[in-house]
Amino acid sequence: MAAEVPSPFRILALETSCDETAAAVVADGHDVLSSVVSSQVDLHARFGGVVPELASRAHVDLLTPVIAQALVEAGLDGYGIHAVAATIGPGLIGSLLVGVSAAKALSLVWGVPFIGVNHLEGHLYASFIEEPDLEPPLVVLLVSGAHTMLIAMEGPGQYRLLGSTIDDAAGEAYDKVARFLGLGYPGGPVIDRLAMDGDPHAIAFPRAMKDEGYDFSFSGVKTSVITYVRKQPDVSIADVAASFQEAVVDVLVTKTRRAATEIGANGICLGGGVAANSSLRERLLDACIADGLRGFLPSRAMCTDNAAMIGAAAWWRYQSDGPTPLDVGADPGLHLPLVG
8 A cells, every 4th residue: 555755754774685784864765865885795705705694694793883874974863764674685584684673673663664675676776866867668787696687667666577697697607707717706896807908809708698588698608718718728817807798798788778679768777786897887878879768877886785775665665565564574585576
């Protein structure tokens, strides 16, 4: 049931789906009064990836001070908050439970509604924080370590899945290639930096399914990189990074561009951690200019996991559905709500 929403409607939002402990205060879905993110990258780097148990324990230690900082920066206390939101999925179950439990406790203590938010929906609304007048229909390319999805966004809460990865997500392929090359974790930023000094056309890595529908496959290009480097151990790592990145970005941009034309989109938005990639941002913006479409690239701070995007999505979701029942649990396999 739709809820009456006063203005300004200030939401304290929490995000603990993976390895970022984040809290933000967002008013009316786009006015970010504060956004605090405590990264666990250094904690997990030595393991080459996120260790779920370590992530959940770190959230327990970090969440209270992160919430306190977000409230202080917003110049508020609990009496100035109208609702508390948290990511309820998808993500790591232990990590999700920390944020969900804290949000429910605060909603009870302050006597305000609780709003459960889908993490993927949060990424869809990251663009609206910085560009609230974006007009659907839009095609959103959501690319991260866990997801690669093309979504037709026809309005608030109106999403159609056009395509998704059938194996590795784009960010996952970046991490696996970086691990093989001994570049450390996370792989995306370091490959992006190395690629700037390499030749993107030095090695013709495959572009799987580039002209076939809207699903993605990045397992093959990852395997091709490994096979090539094993056969050519003296190859320039910068050239490998640049050529690998060119293959991934080429597929992402080609499919997104075609999808926007097919559905008659007004524009294209990026979302997810890989949306911070410099080559992807440049190529997609160039494609939008060439096709006469509006292209929106969220700031890099809004690409990675953060609570501001959860607060933005919560505002829209509260208007549509009202408060979330407190008996709703965390769901590590939660799907994006789709229509049609």
